Amino acid sequence: MTEDTESPNLLKVRDDHEPLHFVAKGDHFKLQAGSKVSWLGSTEFGVKELRNRIEPWLTSLFQSEHLSVLAGSGLTHAVHHIATGEAAAGMGAMPITSYRKEIDQAAEKTASAACREKGNLEDQLRAANELLRGLEILGHDSDANVLRNELQSGIKTFAQSILKSEAGIANAEDRKREQAFNTLVTFLMSFASRTGMRDRLNIFTTNYDRLIEAGSELAGLHLLDRFLGNLTPIFRASRLDLDMHYNPPGIRGEPRYLEGVARYTKLHGSVDWLQTGQDIRRFGLPFGADSVTPYLSAPGLGETTAHQLMIYPNSAKDRETADYPYVELFRDLAAAVCRPNSTLITYGYSFGDEHINRVIRDMLSIPSTHLVVISRDDPLGRIKQAYEEIGRPSQISLLLGPALADLKTLTEHYLPKAAIDKTTIRMSELIKQRWDAKQPHPSAQDQDTDFAEVL
Template identity: 45%
Template sequence: MKHKIEEIRGKNFVKVGTAEEFFKCSTGAEDMQARENLKRIIEPWLSAALQTDHLAMLIGAGFTAAVCQIASVNSSSMGTANFGKFDEKINAYAEKAATRLGRGKYNIEDQLRTAISLLQGYEIDGEEDNSKDLRECIDNVLSEFSESILSSECNLFRTVKSDNNQAAFKAIAMLKSFLLTFASRNATRERTHIFTTNYDRMIEYGCDLAGIKILDRFWGKIIPKFEESPSGIDYYYRTLDAKNEFRFAEGVVRYTKIHGSVDWYEEGGVVYRDALRFGAEKVQLPTGDSYKDHLMIYPNSMKSVETAFYPYAELFRDFSSAICRPNSTLVTYGYGFGDTHINKIIKEMLHTPSTHIVIIAYSVDARLEAFLKQINMAQVTLLAGEEFASLENLVNYYLPKAAIDTLTETASKLVEARRGYVESGKGGENNNDAEL
């Protein structure tokens, strides 16, 4: 790499293959020409990356923020929470843990993880008063956290339903186009596998609007149940002109929420998906349940040693098995590289020389910088900065068209074939078939 990683902090920077370039974005004609020049470099490279044998995506909180920004609505926050009299103790340890793990500033996930560990300590020591008070604090924090997660969905849903809201229509169009680019691989190739650390349902909402079918570990219609063993079930259709011949349906993705979801819940040691409508303001708990024991968002309820890592262990195995294969490409968008357990798997993937990672990030901060210094930069495509983090810019200027574009592909082959025919001298000047 020509430039030091420290030099690209806070700048729009492109690294595609051996090409490296800084980019200053504005609305001037000169910069529009610069965008076109960058597009000629970025789009073909991404098109090739999206056609590797195995394609996976890792989407973080920045994706939801980007969609909400286009729609001019507020998105959920991953800030910190208030645990009352336990605040000082929880925050002190959460800060130490976040620093040790290289996460930078601690957030609500670090606080919840610490709070649940502290609660277990109180329960072991038999401190019933502290156990009761902390349990109530955790429940209140989870209640507010779940409502914050749902707020981004609710805000977008309300805006979409309002009449003639052009910002909302644009946000939905960008959401669908972004997902279709990665979901519409040729059906003869392995399905794109989308992974997300998000708890909201923005990706599911976009897939529904775009007509993308989702395959995940949940099976059932009324009460979808989490299946422990990954299923090989897929979508096929039978061709009319052949007997007993089946083809893969197009527009299908595999989908995994590796930190859980706001609509997952645990009951009797089994994880289910709730029928929580998109746009709901609050999670409805069954009578007698608490948020701590009901919600399956990371960290989970940790009721016992046996269930402490269920279903997260299975989800992370899916992530590892999907990306740690030869000729694999992983595309990250909106992911901040603050989760060491995820980073470890990605670094394991990059130990295979034929693998590649495409990182689309708002900026190169301390966490991303630390990650980049531990891997081989020859296996990295980097689109960093506000220019590329903008979902609108990404869709309009840099992402390739959906792969299932048979008209363009056929036309290109015809033009290429006829060019060779004319250049060989076999086509006459008056032969109208020699040109397209």
Template identity: 50%
Template sequence: MNWNHDHIVHIGGETETPLDPATETAVWRKRIEPWLSAVFQSEHLSLLVGNGFTTGIANQAGGVPTGMAGSGFGGCPNEDKVSAHAKKMAEAMGRGSANIEDELSAALSLLSGLEILKHADASAWETAIDNVLGEFIKDVLTTEKSIRDGIDKEPAAGGPLAREILVSFLMSFASRAASRERLHVFTTNYDRLIERGCDDAGLRIIDRFTGALEPEFRSSRLHIDMHYTPPGIRGEPRHLEGVVHLTKLHGSLDWRYDHPRLYRVGLPFGAEAGHPAVPASPRHSVMIYPNAVKDVETVAYPYADLFRDFSSSICQPNNVLVTYGYGYGDDHINRVIADMLTIPSTHLVILAWGEKPHERIASFVDRVGRPQQLTLLIGKHFGDIRTLVEHYLPKPAIDPLTIRMSELVERRGKITGKEPDDAGGAQ
């Protein structure tokens, strides 16, 4: 596959270079939007979003994206060895330079050994890790706050509000016919932007947490769903529309662990760092996941349940997985996606922003092969979340009247020899 173009459009096994930027949107929309419309109505649909999703919305809202660069541990003993180990692990995973997750994972491994040895340096590392985690949590909350404050502000350059882009993005995936399986959203992000977007869109979330005051994580999912019985109708109830499944693979800012319970606290979106729900020693309680560099880490509670949901959801026939803002830097996730593609009826859609195709994505695609099962929309044009929402993602419409209107417009276009208007309705 040729990875030398600034923009790569790969649909149905072909790779092409787009036309002049002034005309590429109109040209590619006629091909991309119908294709994605068909793909999104597959029997099973999953969405995996990474930090690029939050960064995109933050940029639209004039906010501050969360930085993932490492910051060090304040000169703790053997810090240079921890940094070297983090760098080695990052390179082994194809990540390149180590980020804060790599550094935390290496530091936590060292701390475990020091605690076993009852070494005097253990207390210094405990304090340093708590400080780094605390600053990282503060950064994520700052990103949430900047999005919250700017989500309804008119952009300086004009265009839709960040809230509209967020809601339209989620609804493009969640607007599925009742006969199809629910959309399943997976994320590696620690922030609550997806939950905020679902609230704004009126989507109901099903996850493994049950309860009202302190929702508790349950291992018994039992395929819980939401139904309703129409007035005057006898027989089986119907599926309630606007329901999605959500799995946060690396945990969340508002998850707390108090052995043996894992529960969710009431931490407001964009809360101040000094909020009572933010603990002073996050190392023991806040369930955010320093990147898995050892397979054994993914079998620990609750991550075994979360990754079991991920694998069982995407590794099934007639499934489509769409990734947006995910950089393919997590081997434990990439391995499951690669296994999914061994099923011939599955399909992977990669939406990614960047100056040029990312080496990790290129490496993953070259390794798995199977170009007929891949759709790639990569580059600054196709990866921009506003451009995606306005021009390429299917419009969120599944009601019978709109679908019927779309069919009539298409038939009339065939009779008159004219192409139907792009604004004619649903996809």
């Protein structure tokens, strides 16, 4: 934060009754008119004051009995910007001509229902899929074939945009790429470093890319998901509550939890998920590959095309959540967060998916739960709208704006340093014990004198 900016920032943590609004000017911050807080003695302050307010609060929340993280597209954009200095690839219009007017109208209507300004590629894909199913039911085979071919091309274009973002990070300058992945690793491990007595971290994402998987590999973080197998893992709805343990040398008894393990769920599918017959498989698609096409011709995948990629768009009508495998994935989300003493942290999630928002509202109906919303911006005001509509301010913490939620700033100043927290605690306890041991114990006469002075 070395350049002057007037971007608004919003902070609400701990016992704040109302969000604190401030602007950043270089490395200094200034309260906006009308903002008053008891823990600041001046209208101007710095990172130190914010860190003292934020970091202990997040540290305590991260050790909740149940902890979950929901990552939106903001995480991909943040890491991509660190690596390349540019925003990640966006989603342009779908190259389709058949029933273009009807598809665009349906996409605009869906976007309006989700409080977005205009329809995007995801909305077009959803409308085209529904139209294709209708043409097949009506027996309009000729029109259905034309639309199916164009839809296949549209999904391939969609997959290309996802891989382009991955490639932008993978092919970045060495120093910047290393910095981007180091920041991502620090971000992930701040959440994943939990004591063995706590429930595993749950990571959820609405992204189709494999950025979290790449960061987890670099961090040595084991991800447990619903896929079983090694070559082309198969999605299993009957997944048991599997975990990873180890036996300490020379100790008999129950195995201990292995550190660095998290449960992972991609709510909207992934660019490397493929439907083959009755199975959903994850195929070997390298991070940042030029195209998915060469990897679809592997033996055992059958005559698959890009149309079988499981990258279904989100739906304002919840159509997708009733279909396999999404019903299983959203059940995992609800089961993970809707529990007592549960904390959910969202990063880069714009609250544009109503089916996810409903789960969050249900979670906050439990008094012991807490929601932490971290986002670099809120251009459409959906985060603030959700905060007001939920109506449980004591259970919600907000960190909005570049001065708080910029990924580098967040990991450097405000997130708990997971690798040193336990060491710091042990050091503090040792210093306290040594200090107490050096202090002379008061004699009985001194105690009587002190008691008399008090009286």
